[in-house]
Amino acid sequence: MSGGAGSNLPEARRPSESAASAQPKNAFGTAATFSDGLNHCTGRLRSGGCGEIKTPPPVLAAPNPFQTACCKSVIIAPVLQPIPQHDTMSATIRPESRAAIRRIRENGIYILPNSFTIAALFSAFFAITQAMHGHYENAAIAVFISMLLDGMDGRVARWTNSQSAFGEQLDSLADMVSFGVAPALIVYKWQLLHFGRLGYTAAFIYCACAALRLALFNTLIGSGKGDKRWFVGVPSPTAAALIVGLIWVNHSVENFVGVKWWALVITLFAGLSMVVQLPFWSFKEINVRRKVPFVALVIVMLVLLALALSPALALFLLALGYSLSGYLHYGWRQWRKRRRRTA
DSSP states (O other): OOOHHHSSSSSSHHHHHHHHHHHHOOTTTTOHHHHHHHHHHHHHHHHOOSSSOOOOOOOOOOOOBBTTTTTBBOOOOOOOOOOOOOOHHHSSSSSHHHHHHHHHHHTOOOHHHHHHHHHHHHHHHHHHHHHHTTTTHHHHHHHHHHHHHHHHHHHHHHHOOOOHHHHHHHHHHHHIIIIIIHHHHHHHHHTTGGGGGHHHHHHHHHHHHHHHHHHHHHHHHHHOSSTTEEEEEHHHHHHHHHHHHOOOHHHOOOTTTTTHHHHHHHHHHHHHOOOHOEEEEETTTTOOTTTHHHHHHHHHHHHHHHHHHHHHHHHHHHHHHHHHHHHHHHHHHHHHHHHHHHH
8 A cells, every 4th residue: 555545544453453463464464364354454445544445465375284385285185996896706706616616517417317227226126125025026026117217217318418427337337236136136035045055156147147248238338349239148137027027927927837947047048148149139220210111010019918918928028039039040140151151
C-alpha cells in the first residue's frame, strides 16, 4: 500500500488484526492465513484508508515438509503390485500329488470285465465248498457257471474296448482255480479217494497239466506265434467239463456201473489231453454277421433242444466230442499222408 493510505489507519488495532500480526509471516510478509488477510483489508476499507482495492497477494500456507524446492506437492502413496495370477490346481496340487494321481490312473483297472472274472472265481470256490459237504451235483453246476462267466469276460472286454494286461493275468489265475484246482478236488472227493495214492496222483496230474496248459497258452499268445484258428491241446474249460459233466450225469441221469473207474480214466484223459501237442479247432473263425447255410440253423436248434431236455448229458457229450475231435483230425491227416505216399 502507498504511504497516504497508511496514515488513515486507526491508532487502536482491532483484535483480529493484532492476532493476525502475531501469526508467523511467510516470505512475502503477508498473513499466514487467508482469513486474517481478508480481515485486515476489510478493516482498512471501513476506515476509509484504502484508496483502491487491490487483490492481495496469494496466501501461502505454512511450510509443508512434503513440498519440494519448486513448491510442487509430492503425493506419497503405496505402490500397488498386480496380483499374480496362479492356476488354482497348480497352487493347490503339489508335484508329488500330481505324480501320485498319475500313478493311480496308470494302475487303474476296468471294473466291468474284471467283475465277470471275479464272479467266475467265486463260482469255482463255491463248487469246492459244495464238494466238501457232499453236494457234488451243485458243485458240478457251479463249475459250468464258472465256464459261462469265463467266456463272457473276454468278449465284454473287447466289446467295451477295456482290455488290459491286468485283466489277462487275473483271467489266467482265475482259470487255474476254476478249471484246474476245483475239478481236481471235486473228483478226488467224489471217487478218486477210493484209489488211495493212485487217486490223488491222478488228481494232481490233472491239476499240473492244467497249469502247464495255461502257461503254454499265455506264452503262445504273448509271442504271437500261435495260430488263432487252432488250440494246442484241449482247452482247460473243456477238460473241466469232462470231469464235472461225468459227475452231473451220474447224479441226474443214471448211476454208472464202476463209476470210480470211469472217473479215473476221464481224469487222466482230460489232464493229458490238455498238454498233448495236437491242434483243436478254436471256433474263432465263426462270424455271426456272415450268412450261413440253412442247415446250420437246424443244427443250432437241435443243440438247444438237447440242452433243454437233458443239460447234463448234452454238455458232457459236447465236451467229449470236442476232446476226441483233435485226435480224429490228427488220425485223418496221417491217413491222408500215407495215402499220398502210396499213390
